[in-house]
Amino acid sequence: xxxxxxxxxxxxxxxxxxxxxxxxxxxxxxxxxxxxxxxxxxxxxxxxxxxxxxxxxxxxxxxxxxxxxxxxxxxxxxxxxxxxxxxxxxxxxxxxxxxxxxxxxxxxxxxxxxxxxxxxxxxxxxxxxxxxxxxxxxxxxxxxxxxxxxxxxxxxxxxxxxx
Amino acid sequence: xxxxxxxxxxxxxxxxxxxxxxxxxxxxxxxxxxxxxxxxxxxxxxxxxxxxxxxxxxxxxxxxxxxxxxxx
Amino acid sequence: xxxxxxxxxxxxxxxxxxxxxxxxxxxxxxxxxxxxxxxxxxxxxxxxxxxxxxxxxxxxxxxxxxxxxxxxxxxxxxxxxxxxxxxxxxxxxxxxxxxxxxxxxxxxxxxxxxxxxxxxxxxxxxxxxxxxxxxxxxxxxxxxxxxxxxxxxxxxxxxxxxxxxxxxxxxxxxxxxxxxxxxxxxxxxxxxxxxxxxxxxxxxxxxxxxxxxxxxxxxxxxxxxxxxxxxxxxxxxxxxxxxxxxxxxxxxxxxxxxxxxxxxxxxxxxxxxxxxxxxxxxxxxxxxxxxxxxxxxxxxxxxxxxxxxxxxxxxxxxxxxxxxxxxxxxxxxxxxxxxxxxxxxxxxxxxxxxxxxxxxxxxxxxxxxxxxxxxxxxxxxxxxxxxxxxxxxxxxxxxxxxxxxxxxxxxxxxxxxxxxxxxxxxxxxxxxxxxxxxxxxxxxxxxxxxxxxxxxxxx
Numbered sequence: 001x002x003x004x005x006x007x008x009x010x011x012x013x014x015x016x017x018x019x020x021x022x023x024x025x026x027x028x029x030x031x032x033x034x035x036x037x038x039x040x041x042x043x044x045x046x047x048x049x050x051x052x053x054x055x056x057x058x059x060x061x062x063x064x065x066x067x068x069x070x071x072x073x074x075x076x077x078x079x080x081x082x083x084x085x086x087x088x089x090x091x092x093x094x095x096x097x098x099x100x101x102x103x104x105x106x107x108x109x110x111x112x113x114x115x116x117x118x119x120x121x122x123x124x125x126x127x128x129x130x131x132x133x134x135x136x137x138x139x140x141x142x143x144x145x146x147x148x149x150x151x152x153x154x155x156x157x158x159x160x161x162x163x
Numbered sequence: 164x165x166x167x168x169x170x171x172x173x174x175x176x177x178x179x180x181x182x183x184x185x186x187x188x189x190x191x192x193x194x195x196x197x198x199x200x201x202x203x204x205x206x207x208x209x210x211x212x213x214x215x216x217x218x219x220x221x222x223x224x225x226x227x228x229x230x231x232x233x234x235x
Numbered sequence: 236x237x238x239x240x241x242x243x244x245x246x247x248x249x250x251x252x253x254x255x256x257x258x259x260x261x262x263x264x265x266x267x268x269x270x271x272x273x274x275x276x277x278x279x280x281x282x283x284x285x286x287x288x289x290x291x292x293x294x295x296x297x298x299x300x301x302x303x304x305x306x307x308x309x310x311x312x313x314x315x316x317x318x319x320x321x322x323x324x325x326x327x328x329x330x331x332x333x334x335x336x337x338x339x340x341x342x343x344x345x346x347x348x349x350x351x352x353x354x355x356x357x358x359x360x361x362x363x364x365x366x367x368x369x370x371x372x373x374x375x376x377x378x379x380x381x382x383x384x385x386x387x388x389x390x391x392x393x394x395x396x397x398x399x400x401x402x403x404x405x406x407x408x409x410x411x412x413x414x415x416x417x418x419x420x421x422x423x424x425x426x427x428x429x430x431x432x433x434x435x436x437x438x439x440x441x442x443x444x445x446x447x448x449x450x451x452x453x454x455x456x457x458x459x460x461x462x463x464x465x466x467x468x469x470x471x472x473x474x475x476x477x478x479x480x481x482x483x484x485x486x487x488x489x490x491x492x493x494x495x496x497x498x499x500x501x502x503x504x505x506x507x508x509x510x511x512x513x514x515x516x517x518x519x520x521x522x523x524x525x526x527x528x529x530x531x532x533x534x535x536x537x538x539x540x541x542x543x544x545x546x547x548x549x550x551x552x553x554x555x556x557x558x559x560x561x562x563x564x565x566x567x568x569x570x571x572x573x574x575x576x577x578x579x580x581x582x583x584x585x586x587x588x589x590x591x592x593x594x595x596x597x598x599x600x601x602x603x604x605x606x607x608x609x610x611x612x613x614x615x616x617x618x619x620x621x622x623x624x625x626x627x628x629x630x631x632x633x634x635x636x637x638x639x640x641x642x643x644x645x646x647x648x649x650x651x652x653x654x655x656x657x658x659x660x661x662x663x664x665x666x667x668x669x670x671x672x673x674x675x676x677x678x679x680x681x682x683x684x685x686x687x688x689x690x691x692x693x694x
Contacts, residue, residue, distance in 0.1 A: 055189065057189065057191075057192065057195075057232075059191070059192045059195035059196070059232055060191075060195065060232050060234045061232070061234065062234050062235045062304070062305075063234065089189040090192065091192060112189075115187060115189040115190060118187070118188075118189040119187070119189075123187075123188055123189060124188060124404060125188050125233070125234070125235075125404070125405075126188045126189065126191065126232065126233065126234045126235075127234070128188075144234070144235040145235065145304075146235070146304035146305075147270045147303070147304055148304065184472070185403055185404055185406045185470075186404075186406055186470050186472060186473050187404070188404060188405070190473050191473075192473075193473055193474050193537050194470060194473070194474075194476060196537075198537075198543050198567055199476065199535055199537060199543065200535075201468065201476065201478055201533060201535065203545075204635070204673065205277060205297060206277050206278065206279035206295050206297060206673050206675075207279065207623075207635075207637065207671060207673065209295060209297075209311070209313070210279065210281045210293060210295060210671060213293070213313075213315075214281075214283065214669070215583070215617070217611075218611060218617065218643060218665075219559070219583060219585060219611060219615075219617060220551075220553070220555075220557045220559065220585055220588070220611055220612055221527070221529065221549070221551030221553075221557070221559040221561070221585060223462070223482060223484070223529065224464075224480060224482050224529035224530075224531035224549050224551065225480070225531060225533075226410050226412065226464055226466035226468070226478060226480040226531070227378065227397060227399070227410065227412075228376070228378075228397065228399035228408050228410040228466075228468060229399065229401075229407075229408030229410070229468020229469075229470075229476070229478060230408075230468055230470065230476040230535075233401075233404070233405035235304065235305050235370070
């Protein structure tokens with residue numbers, strides 16, 4: 001109880017700093033084909049886990065730069081309940097497959113070729129990542145990827161995992 | 164594309180400053196390509212500008228910025 | 236025998252380990268929040284040759300690096316060596332003409348009915364420019380640049396600043412730019428007095444007299460150029476981008492070409508060179524300021540077949556009476572597997588400067604403030620047609636080569652083609668061929684390729 005008060009204040013501050021601030025809002029459900037696994041992936045598959053949902057594309061250099069960092073995140077916090085899901089908005093599946101072959105990420109990569117899920121999440125810039133808590137609410141929206149933001153984001157994830 | 168859409172695009176191209184329908188951030192794949200940049204080949208562009216600068220009275224006028232992937 | 240085999244294998248293994256370390260080292264780092272990025276290298280060489288006139292070779296090297304998120308540093312190094320002959324401004328005559336070289340050195344003779352060309356047009360120039368680009372806020376970017384160039388008789392120092400603001404989810408970008416250039420000319424033989432007679436004697440230095448204006452210790456002249464640009468870039472649709480710019484510039488100082496002259500004809504309508512005075516040639520003279528403006532439009536559109544059409548149009552005008560139109564069209568056709576062909580056509584025309592003359596008449600000099608026969612200020616048309624072939628390598632990098640053919644034609648001024656000059660071409664065509672080769676690669680890709688090549692050699 002005493003831990004969650006400063007954590008939510010911190011979350012509010014971060015939300016204010018982010019380009020678009022969402023009040024705790026239910027993350028829209030989606031069902032997208034996986035690229036580095038079989039079948040479709042739904043957001044509800046991760047219920048009870050903290051989800052770091054990242055929208056990226058092979059044509060977006062800052063997006064690609066975030067992959068090694070997301071790999072580290074997934075490794076570090078998998079046990080504690082974090083699931084990183086990278087949504088590629090590339091129209092051509094081969095481009096995503098090519099990139100995955102080179103980088104071999106340890107997290108789920110799906111394709112949103114029509115951009116319908118991006119639209120549902122009201123995406124305003126590339127890349128954008130959404131931090132979704134165990135109850136399926138978006139607690140943080142972060143636009144862009146900058147090396148100096150990594151630590152802040154990781155701290156926020158840790159806090160959510162501890163809840 | 165319909166005739167009216169072509170006309171609108173032609174007018175927009177002339178004005179260079181109107182928006183039919185904003186291109187969403189996730190739809191910038193084509194615009195992100197190197198060949199779609201306003202100056203696709205900076206070395207070629209520099210050499211041409213320099214060549215014509217020494218042969219003609221008018222020079223410059225090109226700008227930078229805009230287009231691209233729109234990332235970060 | 237056994238020992239030898241092991242040795243070879245050991246070397247191969249060590250090389251493999253070294254290569255892996257090298258490859259691992261250049262990849263993006265996973266741990267610390269430390270920014271990593273390769274150098275992007277763009278290089279090219281231009282071979283330019285005019286028929287019977289100027290030839291030049293110009294290598295360019297541009298390196299660019301992202302030094303922090305969205306922050307880039309770009310440096311460009313250029314060198315060019317120019318040789319050959321260039322029109323000196325004098326008109327052809329029905330007799331051979333002899334001129335002294337600007338440095339007061341060797342004189343040269345032009346045959347009858349030929350356009351006088353100064354053969355001592357030889358120089359080497361070096362230039363460097365640096366640009367620093369960084370985001371200033373979420374939607375605002377700034378680019379700050381400095382440049383420097385030097386050749387035997389000319390140095391230039393420049394600075395520029397550009398601000399680009401995005402609107403409408405980065406569909407619209409407003410650009411504002413300004414630049415300042417300070418040039419210094421130290422002509423060989425000193426800056427001659429405008430419209431004074433060309434010296435016929437070989438002198439160690441100094442023409443008829445030094446320019447009484449701004450000059451530094453060694454009798455040099457200076458020139459200042461300020462420019463402003465405002466532009467809008469608009470994303471029209473997923474496949475189309477356009478830009479519209481307006482630029483305003485002002486140059487002041489020594490704008491005359493110290494090496495260009497004009498022929499003064501006898502006042503009898505014959506078209507003979509005048510016999511009064513010490514020389515029938517006078518130095519040109521241009522105003523000490525010039526205001527110039529342009530409106531520039533560009534459109535880029537990609538078709539379903541991935542072909543890209545680029546169109547550009549520019550209208551330019553200044554207070555010297557020169558108006559120009561530039562039309563440029565390029566179409567990039569994809570051949571598959573990263574290969575492409577790009578035909579190109581450029582069409583340029585300009586009107587002559589108010590004070591542009593091809594010959595002068597004896598007696599009118601006291602009435603003239605300015606006069607120049609520099610073909611660059613005449614009524615001319617430049618047509619260029621070219622073809623570029625390129626290949627984008629799968630792992631990154633590009634090679635391209637382009638060949639262009641340029642033809643510049645100018646109008647002979649009927650009023651200046653006096654007497655026997657009638658029927659002579661006072662503005663002969665200038666034809667040039669350009670070949671340019673380009674190579675682009677980023678250092679990550681370069682190291683990977685070198686490493687793989689080394690591995691292949693080791694095997």
